[in-house]
Amino acid sequence: xxxxxxxxxxxxxxxxxxxxxxxxxxxxxxxxxxxxxxxxxxxxxxxxxxxxxxxxxxxxxxxxxxxxxxxxxxxxxxxxxxxxxxxxxxxxxxxxxxxxxxxxxxxxxxxxxxxxxxxxxxxxxxxxxxxxxxxxxxxxxxxxxxxxxxxxxxxxxxxxxxxxxxxxxxxxxxxxxxxxxxxxxxxxxxxxxxxxxxxxxxxxxxxxxxxxxxxxxxxxxxxxxxxxxxxxxxxxxxxxxxxxxxxxxxxxxxxxxxxxxxxxxxxxxxxxxxxxxxxxxxxxxxxxxxxxxxxxxxxxxxxxxxxxxxxxxxxxxxxxxxxxxxxxxxxxxxxxxxxxxxxxxxxxxxxxxxxxxxxxxxxxxxxxxxxxxxxxxxxx
Numbered sequence: 001x002x003x004x005x006x007x008x009x010x011x012x013x014x015x016x017x018x019x020x021x022x023x024x025x026x027x028x029x030x031x032x033x034x035x036x037x038x039x040x041x042x043x044x045x046x047x048x049x050x051x052x053x054x055x056x057x058x059x060x061x062x063x064x065x066x067x068x069x070x071x072x073x074x075x076x077x078x079x080x081x082x083x084x085x086x087x088x089x090x091x092x093x094x095x096x097x098x099x100x101x102x103x104x105x106x107x108x109x110x111x112x113x114x115x116x117x118x119x120x121x122x123x124x125x126x127x128x129x130x131x132x133x134x135x136x137x138x139x140x141x142x143x144x145x146x147x148x149x150x151x152x153x154x155x156x157x158x159x160x161x162x163x164x165x166x167x168x169x170x171x172x173x174x175x176x177x178x179x180x181x182x183x184x185x186x187x188x189x190x191x192x193x194x195x196x197x198x199x200x201x202x203x204x205x206x207x208x209x210x211x212x213x214x215x216x217x218x219x220x221x222x223x224x225x226x227x228x229x230x231x232x233x234x235x236x237x238x239x240x241x242x243x244x245x246x247x248x249x250x251x252x253x254x255x256x257x258x259x260x261x262x263x264x265x266x267x268x269x270x271x272x273x274x275x276x277x278x279x280x281x282x283x284x285x286x287x288x289x290x291x292x293x294x295x296x297x298x299x300x301x302x303x304x305x306x307x308x309x310x311x312x313x314x315x316x317x318x319x320x321x322x323x324x325x326x327x328x329x330x331x332x333x334x335x336x337x338x339x340x341x342x343x344x345x346x347x348x349x350x351x352x353x354x355x356x357x358x359x360x361x362x363x364x365x366x367x368x369x370x371x372x373x374x375x376x377x378x379x380x
Contacts, residue, residue: 008136094238
C-alpha cells in the first residue's frame with residue numbers, strides 16, 4: 001500500500017483549537033456544543049469533539065500568519081458570541097481544573113462511539129483540550145524529514161504551552177496533565193524515527209492489516225504527517241488562554257518547519273539526532289517540570305534548563321525570521337519572553353490557587369479574563 005500525500009503547493013499554515021463550553025456562574029463544564037453548533041450549521045470550520053462540552057475551532061488554509069491570526073480571532077469571536085446567547089462562556093486551557101470526566105456526555109457520532117467501543121476507558125476520560133498546528137509541505141519525503149527533525153523540540157513546545165496542572169480538582173504536580181492523558185491512547189506519543197515516505201506507507205499498511213488502526217487518522221503521534229491535508233501536524237501543545245500565546249506557539253512551529261526545509265539539503269542533518277531514551281526522558285521532564293525542567297542535551301548526559309533552551313530558540317528563530325524577511329513571524333513570536341517572565345499558564349494557575357486556596361473558580365475567572373483581553377495576567 002502506498003499512502004497518497006496531497007502535497008501543498010506552498011508552506012501554508014492552519015490550526016485547530018479545542019475549547020470548552022462552561023457555565024460562567026459556576027465555572028463548570030456544560031454540554032453546550034450541540035446548541036452552539038446548531039446555530040452555526042453549515043459552517044464547516046466549527047466541529048464537535050468527543051465530549052459535548054468541547055468545540056473544535058478551525059481556520060481555513062492560510063498563506064501567512066497574519067491571515068491565520070485574523071481567521072482565528074474571527075472564528076473564536078463567533079463561537080463566543082453564540083455561546084453567550086446560550087448563557088455559556090468559552091474557556092481555553094489544556095484541562096478544566098475541576099471537571100469530572102464521568103459526568104460528561106460523549107458526542108453521539110459514529111466515529112466517537114467506535115473509538116469508545118474499541119479503546120474503552122482511555123477514551124472515556126479523554127477530557128483534554130489542545131492546539132494542533134498544520135504546516136503545508138510540498139512533498140511526502142520532506143514531510144517525514146520535518147517530522148523527524150521536530151522530535152528534539154517537543155519538550156520546548158510542551159513546556160511553553162503547558163496549561164493543565166489541575167485535574168478533577170487537585171494539583172497533579174505536572175505542568176501538563178493533558179499530555180500524559182493523551183499518551184494513554186494507542187499509537188500516541190513520540191513517533192518512530194522513519195526513513196522516507198515509502199517506509200511510512202509500509203508502517204500504515206501493517207497497522208491497518210493487523211487491525212491496529214482503521215485509518216491514518218487513528219495515528220495520534222505528537223507530530224505526524226497528515227496525508228489528506230498535505231501537512232505536518234504538531235499536536236503536543238495544550239490550548240492556551242490568550243490569542244498571543246496560541247499565535248506565539250503556532251509561529252514557533254511554523255518557523256521551525258521553514259528552517260528544517262531550508263536545512264534539508266545541508267550535509268549530515270541527521271547526525272545529531274538524539275537517542276530514543278533522551279527523547280522520552282526530555283518529554284517527561286517537560287511535562288513534569290515545565291520550563292524548569294533540566295533536559296538532556298547530549299549522549300553524555302549533560303543537561304540544561306529548559307527555560308534557557310526556549311529563550312535561545314526564541315532568539316535563533318527571531319533572527320531566522322528576519323533573515324528570510326518574515327517580519328510578521330518575528331512579531332507574533334515576540335510574546336515568548338513575556339510568557340517566560342510571567343510564567344506559562346500552568347505556573348500562573350498555580351500562583352492563583354496559592355492566593356485563593358481551593359478556589360478553582362478564581363482560576364477560571366482569571367483565564368476567561370486573559371482570553372477576553374488577550375492579556376497574560378501576572379500569576380500573583
